[in-house]
Amino acid sequence: MKYYYCKFDDAGKRTDTVPDFLADSRGGEAKLIAAGYIKILDDEYQYYAGNQGNGDNGNGYVRGSDGKPTSAAAHIQTTAEKLTAVKSTYEAQISDLKDALATATLAADDTLIASLKTDYATAMTAYQAALKEVS
Known part of the structure; x- marks a missing residue:
């Protein structure tokens, strides 16, 4: 044995x-x-x-x-882990919007700029709400 x-x-x-x-x-x-x-x-x-x-x-x-x-017991996600997940989700999206806004500004595309500003404001509001929910 x-x-x-x-x-x-x-x-x-x-x-x-x-x-x-x-x-x-x-x-x-x-x-x-x-x-x-x-x-x-x-x-x-x-x-x-x-x-x-x-x-x-x-x-x-x-x-x-x-x-x-x-x-083994189920893993219970810590506040720090939840914050990291929220940040990684929203920060990538916000970065992409900023890049797109810079490109639209260089191209002087006013319609796209207005749309991206709205999308950015919506993403920031959702990000702040998600951070408050975790805290």
């Missing part, structure tokens, strides 16, 4: 692994267990290594309170 010595953090996420055949080079089984490693079978290890799918929430598997692989 194939074994692994795995170390897990408080959330049950695997932080380090030593295959059984390398245990002696790391001081042996007793030393690994004393250092907080848990000896597990290959079948169980495959969940933690990501070889048994992504779990119910798409975030893989962690060691549950019962000592068995369980689906």
Whole structure:
């Protein structure tokens, strides 16, 4: 049978692994267990290594309170991550509008300039509303 010595953090996420055949080079089984490693079978290890799918929430598997692989919790997006997503969505659009406005200005296309100014104002209003929604 194939074994692994795995170390897990408080959330049950695997932080380090030593295959059984390398245990002696790391001081042996007793030393690994004393250092907080848990000896597990290959079948169980495959969940933690990501070889048994992504779990119910798409975030893989962690060691549950019962000592068995369980689906990791769903990722909850942080405020910083939400702000980054909003910024990347709107800043690219606003940059494109500015470039188009500069080109229309050089071409002296008054109809296009008016349309782009309206689009720009609409995008800025939506951007500010999205930022307020996240904050």
